[in-house]
Amino acid sequence: METKQLRVNGKRLQSTLEDMAKIGATPNGGVQRLALSDEDKQARDLFVKWLRQIDLEVRIDEMGNIFGFRKGKDNDLPPVMSGSHIDSQPKGGRFDGILGVMGALEVMRVLHENKIETKRPMAVVVWTNEEGTRFAPAMQCSGVWADALDRDWIYGRTDINGLRFEDELMRIGYKGETPAQKSDVHAYYEYHIEQGPVLERKGITIGVPKGIVCLHWYDIYLEGEANQVGPTPMEGRHDALCAAAQMILKVNELPSRMGGNLVATVGELQNEPNSRNIIPDKVHFTVDLRSWDDELAIKAWELVKCDFEDIAKERGCPIRIEETWRVEHSPFDSKLVQNILDASDSLEYSSLHMVSGAGHDASYMNQIAPTAMIFVPSIGGRSHVEVEDTKWEDCEAGANVLLHSMLQSANE
Numbered sequence: 053m054e055t056k057q058l059r060v061n062g063k064r065l066q067s068t069l070e071d072m073a074k075i076g077a078t079p080n081g082g083v084q085r086l087a088l089s090d091e092d093k094q095a096r097d098l099f100v101k102w103l104r105q106i107d108l109e110v111r112i113d114e115m116g117n118i119f120g121f122r123k124g125k126d127n128d129l130p131p132v133m134s135g136s137h138i139d140s141q142p143k144g145g146r147f148d149g150i151l152g153v154m155g156a157l158e159v160m161r162v163l164h165e166n167k168i169e170t171k172r173p174m175a176v177v178v179w180t181n182e183e184g185t186r187f188a189p190a191m192q193c194s195g196v197w198a199d200a201l202d203r204d205w206i207y208g209r210t211d212i213n214g215l216r217f218e219d220e221l222m223r224i225g226y227k228g229e230t231p232a233q234k235s236d237v238h239a240y241y242e243y244h245i246e247q248g249p250v251l252e253r254k255g256i257t258i259g260v261p262k263g264i265v266c267l268h269w270y271d272i273y274l275e276g277e278a279n280q281v282g283p284t285p286m287e288g289r290h291d292a293l294c295a296a297a298q299m300i301l302k303v304n305e306l307p308s309r310m311g312g313n314l315v316a317t318v319g320e321l322q323n324e325p326n327s328r329n330i331i332p333d334k335v336h337f338t339v340d341l342r343s344w345d346d347e348l349a350i351k352a353w354e355l356v357k358c359d360f361e362d363i364a365k366e367r368g369c370p371i372r373i374e375e376t377w378r379v380e381h382s383p384f385d386s387k388l389v390q391n392i393l394d395a396s397d398s399l400e401y402s403s404l405h406m407v408s409g410a411g412h413d414a415s416y417m418n419q420i421a422p423t424a425m426i427f428v429p430s431i432g433g434r435s436h437v438e439v440e441d442t443k444w445e446d447c448e449a450g451a452n453v454l455l456h457s458m459l460q461s462a463n464e
């Protein structure tokens with residue numbers, strides 16, 4: 053069959069996404085499907101059922117990554133792969149991650165029902181724990197698969213309640229037999245919502261990132277001296293939360309201090325004992341730095357780290373700093389980027405070359421295989437929130453671009 057006329061089934065993609073959005077649905081229209089939670093398991097079970105319905109060969113590896121393989125004419129050739137993640141942020145959206153998985157599934161469904169044979173095998177993949185919100189860092193299991201992160205380090209990571217990653221992976225029944233080890237991949241495409249305002253503002257349907265910024269994650273632990281707030285004079289206090297507050301503002305000021313394209317955020321904080329009438333004696337907070345320029349992010353960190361040490365000394369609050377995770381910026385494969393631009397043109401969708409400020413499993417895949425991404429607009433530029441939304445027609449457009457980009461690579 054001539055594949056040029058092939059299109060995804062937009063209605064089916066919509067109802068698939070709507071079914072997934074029921075799993076972990078939140079009262080305000082979002083989803084909460086934290087990595088290795090019961091909701092993650094439920095969504096995985098449904099996904100695996102859908103893979104089997106179209107005769108894909110399902111493999112689950114020791115990190116819980118799920119692969120659905122489709123045979124090609126020559127199965128000795130490396131496959132063309134596409135996927136993303138099923139886990140979400142707390143009170144997250146209905147599109148982040150899951151669109152890329154359901155988009156790739158829709159591509160497989162179209163190929164299946166039209167009995168299309170490609171030269172190369174193809175695969176759809178779910179990477180475990182992309183968000184890193186329950187178990188830090190992010191993109192953990194694409195990282196292990198690509199040999200960039202250590203399996204046992206990830207197994208030992210704990211959530212806020214002290215539960216271990218490996219134990220939770222076993223509990224939900226997704227610690228598979230297959231080793232999480234990279235194999236040759238001819239091309240990796242990841243389809244995702246933009247998560248920012250650029251495409252919508254410019255009225256463009258398809259975003260084609262030239263790559264992903266670097267991501268640095270740090271964990272800061274401060275100790276103070278707890279005491280009754282009333283009788284304790286202001287002088288001589290060792291208030292860990294006040295020290296943290298000063299440090300947080302230093303992080304917020306970093307981008308204007310450094311110039312360039314840096315963003316800097318403190319998103320998580322735990323305060324103990326968290327009582328209004330006790331001076332806080334234990335604080336943990338996180339720092340997230342991102343830039344296209346790795347050196348700039350490192351310089352920014354060295355600067356703010358000195359500030360942290362000075363503030364801790366002034367306030368008599370001992371500090372412990374963990375340099376938890378870094379992934380370098382990822383410039384994508386120019387041939388794959390061009391495939392996506394060409395597919396957008398021939399489907400008559402407008403497209404824009406841009407940068408991804410969000411992290412994706414594509415960062416780690418980019419280290420081992422030609423990689424590129426397809427973005428569609430986020431309404432109001434909102435993401436990682438319950439109101440995260442994308443027009444159904446844009447979801448369909450992005451999946452069509454994925455279909456034709458994958459076909460292009462799969463017949464090489």
Ligand code: GLV
Pocket residue numbers: 182183190409410411412
């Ligand atoms: C992942 O969603 C990230 O950009 O932090």
Ligand code: MN
Pocket residue numbers: 137148149182244411412
């Ligand atoms: Mn995502």
Ligand code: MN
Pocket residue numbers: 141148183436
């Ligand atoms: Mn996300």
